[in-house]
Amino acid sequence: MKDAVFVYSSDLLSYRFRDDHPFNQMRVQLAKELLEEAGALKPEDIAKPRRATDEELLLIHDAAYLEAVKLAGQGRLDPAKAEGYGLGTEDTPIFANMHEASSMLVGGTLTAVEEVMSGRAAHALHLGGGLHHGFRGKASGFCIYNDTSIAIQSIRENYHARVLYVDTDAHHGDGVQWAFYDDENVCTFSIHETGRYLFPGTGNVNEWGMGKGYGYSFNLPVDAFTEDESWLECYTEALVRIAEYFQPDVIVTQNGADAHYYDPLTHLSASIRIYKEIPKLAHQIAHAYCGGRWIAVGGGGYDIWRVVPRAWSLIWLEMAQKKSVTKEIPAAWLEKWQKKSSYPLPAVWDDPEKLYRPIPRKQEITEKNRNVLNRMLQFIEQLN
Numbered sequence: 001m002k003d004a005v006f007v008y009s010s011d012l013l014s015y016r017f018r019d020d021h022p023f024n025q026m027r028v029q030l031a032k033e034l035l036e037e038a039g040a041l042k043p044e045d046i047a048k049p050r051r052a053t054d055e056e057l058l059l060i061h062d063a064a065y066l067e068a069v070k071l072a073g074q075g076r077l078d079p080a081k082a083e084g085y086g087l088g089t090e091d092t093p094i095f096a097n098m099h100e101a102s103s104m105l106v107g108g109t110l111t112a113v114e115e116v117m118s119g120r121a122a123h124a125l126h127l128g129g130g131l132h133h134g135f136r137g138k139a140s141g142f143c144i145y146n147d148t149s150i151a152i153q154s155i156r157e158n159y160h161a162r163v164l165y166v167d168t169d170a171h172h173g174d175g176v177q178w179a180f181y182d183d184e185n186v187c188t189f190s191i192h193e194t195g196r197y198l199f200p201g202t203g204n205v206n207e208w209g210m211g212k213g214y215g216y217s218f219n220l221p222v223d224a225f226t227e228d229e230s231w232l233e234c235y236t237e238a239l240v241r242i243a244e245y246f247q248p249d250v251i252v253t254q255n256g257a258d259a260h261y262y263d264p265l266t267h268l269s270a271s272i273r274i275y276k277e278i279p280k281l282a283h284q285i286a287h288a289y290c291g292g293r294w295i296a297v298g299g300g301g302y303d304i305w306r307v308v309p310r311a312w313s314l315i316w317l318e319m320a321q322k323k324s325v326t327k328e329i330p331a332a333w334l335e336k337w338q339k340k341s342s343y344p345l346p347a348v349w350d351d352p353e354k355l356y357r358p359i360p361r362k363q364e365i366t367e368k369n370r371n372v373l374n375r376m377l378q379f380i381e382q383l384n
């Protein structure tokens with residue numbers, strides 16, 4: 001069995017709204033090439049994604065929605081109907097062949113699932129996936145098909161495994177949460193910036209699930225300007241406790257990299273440090289509870305130059321246990337991409353000690369986050 005598989009093909013880059021749209025899949029290529037230049041990713045590590053079939057998309061999505069996405073991609077969707085499907089909005093504009101491009105992202109996540117669930121690899125990473133805002137019958141927040149929900153549903157139907165979904169994107173993982181809100185075999189945990197001011201507005205701590213799924217949905221909304229220490233305290237204590245409580249057979253992690261201080265769409269103040277720690281704990285949990293079974297996907301991340309390539313590479317370095325990487329970012333990578341980037345690219349893997357000016361409300365934010373964490377831990381306590 002392989003330790004880890006990296007799912008990639010340049011076909012993933014065809015998921016592209018507009019040149020000036022913040023969602024830019026070139027980040028996947030940037031991360032892949034960074035790993036290659038660092039000597040941490042070889043051709044034999046890579047598995048090519050396939051396109052998901054309609055039958056697979058229908059595991060989560062409505063047939064009418066699929067039809068609408070297909071028509072939209074051919075320029076034939078009635079504009080009056082488009083809005084009802086969340087298509088042609090400012091967030092999720094229509095682009096040519098959007099059905100084909102979106103099915104490829106789903107297929108990538110399904111490829112990762114197959115590698116892991118078949119036992120060919122212990123872990124698999126698909127950075128093109130993680131489109132956690134996609135709904136049953138509606139596109140939302142840059143997401144058309146919800147690859148991760150489809151992957152989880154296929155794990156349920158084909159392998160009957162209990163799935164722990166962990167979402168560390170700065171936005172609430174709403175699409176995945178609602179898809180399994182009444183399901184006791186899929187436990188979702190999302191840590192995100194509070195929805196008070198940020199899209200999609202949900203992800204309150206008291207969204208615990210419903211019906212049979214009550215007690216299998218966990219949310220940890222943290223305050224704007226939360227820094228590494230407090231974020232990591234919340235993530236670590238919550239996830240350790242949830243894993244112990246739920247005892248998963250497989251862990252699926254969504255690794256949006258938009259909680260970083262530099263991210264232009266959110267208001268958290270994390271550094272690259274959290275992106276080292278996130279996969280470390282996920283990896284430990286995979287081995288402690290799941291016989292190693294861990295599927296990781298990408299997600300948000302809008303500073304595609306300074307943040308996402310490093311943050312996403314760190315998942316692979318952890319997963320594939322590549323310890324020998326140098327402190328410096330490879331010169332060949334910097335040379336190739338610096339001319340395209342509007343910012344000076346970081347020359348080392350770590351962020352500088354002083355990334356930003358001290359945040360005056362640090363103590364207050366830390367205490368607020370701790371209160372939310374404690375509410376969640378107390379709730380879990382009562383469930384036992």
Ligand SMILES: [Zn+2]
Nearest residue numbers: 169170171300
């Ligand atoms: Zn996000």
Ligand SMILES: [Zn+2]
Nearest residue numbers: 122283292319
């Ligand atoms: Zn491992």
